[in-house]
Amino acid sequence: MIRATKSRRTAFFLTCDIVLFSLSIYFAFLLRFSGEIPDIFVDGMIYSGIVLVSLKIFLMWLFRLYKVPWRFFGLNEARKIFSVTTVSALLFFALFSFYEDFFNPFPRSVIIIDAIISALMVGSLRILKRVFLDFKKDKGGEPCVIIGSTSKTLQVLKGLKSGYADYYVSGIVDGRKDVVGTYCDGYLVGDKSELKHYITDGVKTAIIALKLAPNELKELYDELDEIGFKDIKIFSLLDGKKEGIADISIEDLLARKPKDLDSKVVENFIGGKVVMVTGAGGTIGSEICKQCLKFGCKSLIMVEHSEYNLYQINEATKSDPRNHLVMLNITHTKEFDDIFAKFRPEIVIHAAAYKHVPLCEFNPISAVQNNIFGTKNVIDLSKKYGVKRVVLISTDKAVRPTNIMGTTKRVCELYSLNSNETGKTEIVAVRFGNVLGSSGSVIPKFKAQIAANEPLSVTHPDITRYFMLVSEACQLVLQAASIAEGGELFVLNMGEPVKIADLAARMLKLSGKEELGIKFVGLRPGEKLYEELLIDENDVATKFESIFVTKSGSYDLDLLKSQIANLAGTSDEKSIEEKLKLIVPEFNHALNKE
CATH class of the missing domain: 3.40.50.720 (NAD(P)-binding Rossmann-like Domain)
Incomplete structure (x- = not known):
């Protein structure tokens, strides 16, 4: 099935390119002679057309452009098309220099005009569906607002337009005054204070596209939750996880990210x-x-x-x-x-x-x-x-x-x-x-209980851990x-202790299963209510x-x-x-x- 799809795509583009490259020669002659081609140049047009179309198709194949799906056409592929038309023009000019009598009469300026027209026509064909897909994606799925105008935001927008998630962007906001009022991929960046207006308009999803420390992420999450966003996601690449839009995990909110991790010191010790x-x-x-x-x-x-x-x-x-x-x-x-x-x-x-x-x-x-x-x-x-x-x-x-x-x-x-x-x-x-996540610890236990749709078992309302x-x-x-x-x-230094009941409540909220609730089961044998402060x-x-x-x-x-x-x-x-x-x-x- 996949092979058949690839074959159909190749046949489609190949056919279209042959037609477009043929038309580009004709249009190049029309432009050269102001709309009326003299009969004496018709043979040269046909001969040059056959040679140029053959060269361009061969180079398109050589540059592997027929293996690129529509949705992945980008700047790199556009550069390749420009290279194809440029190289084919140079090769034809070299050929023309050796076999000038065969093509004459033939106006040399047509070579440059044809290269420009063919690049525009073939490139336009491939970008046409991307434009249509972008427009279509803007109109489908659930509305969302993106927090932050960054390079990550551009990746989020690209991903949404390509259909990786069923959302369309209602707007972009940022808390940095120097960014507010600028444009990000066609979207006017608004102030973060406008978030409550998105809630009024029915937007319930927020996607965070900022690089934040865990405490900053926690503050932003709490702020978005208080405003009324029900679905809060993050775009990131953390600890080897696949890059993309994902739910915020409890590990994202609890991680401390010490600033003094020194790989060089460890390398000198272990190496x-x-x-x-x-x-x-x-x-x-x-x-x-x-x-x-x-x-x-x-x-x-x-x-x-x-x-x-x-x-x-x-x-x-x-x-x-x-x-x-x-x-x-x-x-x-x-x-x-x-x-x-x-x-x-x-x-x-x-x-x-x-x-x-x-x-x-x-x-x-x-x-x-x-x-x-x-x-x-x-x-x-x-x-x-x-x-x-x-x-x-x-x-x-x-x-x-x-x-x-x-x-x-x-x-x-x-x-x-x-x-x-x-x-x-x-x-x-x-x-x-x-x-976080160690065997026998509370977080994997809570995750298992959530997956089984069971209330979360907490030993005591006041118990805390680092x-x-x-x-x-x-x-x-x-x-x-x-x-x-x-x-x-x-x-x-483990930072501040975390109240396990609050941890359980947050995990229920993150999973969208707050109805499961928390069940207090009493301290286990030997268990402390509070761990001693590590640093005094x-x-x-x-x-x-x-x-x-x-x-x-x-x-x-x-x-x-x-x-x-x-x-x-x-x-x-x-x-x-x-x-x-x-x-x-x-x-x-x-x-x-x-």
Whole structure:
């Protein structure tokens, strides 16, 4: 079917071009002789016509102009048509110079006149349907208003005219005074204050064609929503997404976009190094792997317990030849030792951990084994094999913990930072909050509930959390590690906390399913109502405004080792809690079982 359509298009244009090129010769002679061609020039007209038409058709084919659909005809194709007529005129003139007797009598000026006429006629044919389509699209679909007069606006207009979305543009507005009153592709740009008039006229769709920071986008979205726009879209290319008109996502509104992301610093830290990432298939670990490859690591040892997750990260990185896939539980000391001995990593980024608060509450022994003993193995083996730098991925839940997971991560911080050997194996930890879209987090859960037409489950009306894009959080982790000297506990500035109930309400509004509502189900075991502030006045700023160094506190390492060993022989959950509290006195278990 597609091939038949292409053949019909080629046959149509070929036929039309033969007719138009023939007419252009005739019109060129008419113009040359003021409307009446002398009989003596008729033979020359016919002979030159045959040659010129043949040359032009051949060149049109050579320039692949018969493969261009009507809707894609643009300036580049117009230039090609001009080239065809120019080259054919030059070739004919060369031919005429050698075979002048064959064409004579023949006025040479006809060559130039014919080139101009044929270019205009053939170009006009191809642009004719574009003009018709543009006019037609202006009259069909739903009305919309475009916010912003930018290069993106021109792409939006082009897309709408080509039929990529069923809208027609009622107007363009902009908040910049220097732009208001100018024309954008034939539309007079109005002031943003005119938006309410579009609502009065029945326009319900707004398309944002501006480059905005997330907080600016959120403000504009709220403004448009308050004015009365029901369908708010954005034209952009973000994080590899396909360019085009799309619904605004919750990630677009929550992303922080730190201004101090420095790729060069990370490249200098990672480039040419042998890097090991534990938990390589998890949300954080997989992004760390991608960035290590991006920033030029020499080889990447991906350590992952889950077969499926290991397969997924290898696929996501296109089976990069630098990948070394290790399917291993990091609590298996002997096997893990063999991996260190084989690959001799220079940098170890420890992202493997059980992080789901309720699951760790229900399985405290597993949480202790995986988080604490696994981290101890990473640290001990890194020191044994002379790893230059170890980076522990920690969490805001380790701050005055109220659950098993947060407490185990605090123990991991204590063991790691007090095991630091400056100048030998330098060990640092980086704390941050939730990353957008991570497995087990609230946003994917809400998306699944919306897709199933279920009310959104929120634990408490006042519960809040910090959020950051996973790609940005991971680059900041690597930046923090690059400036470390060993023993530091870095904290990422996550901005302002987000109220989960407000997040749920906004996601319902974005999806157009506000009728589903929100269901409050009560705090889960071990869950905090508020996460602790990540940054306080005692933290020390680094050269990056999004990265701080906080106090961790010293701990007798020999005592800690004996306490961890004591945990290993405990199979009673109550005893586990008591022994964790000996190590982390600030642990205040919030059972939330009522």
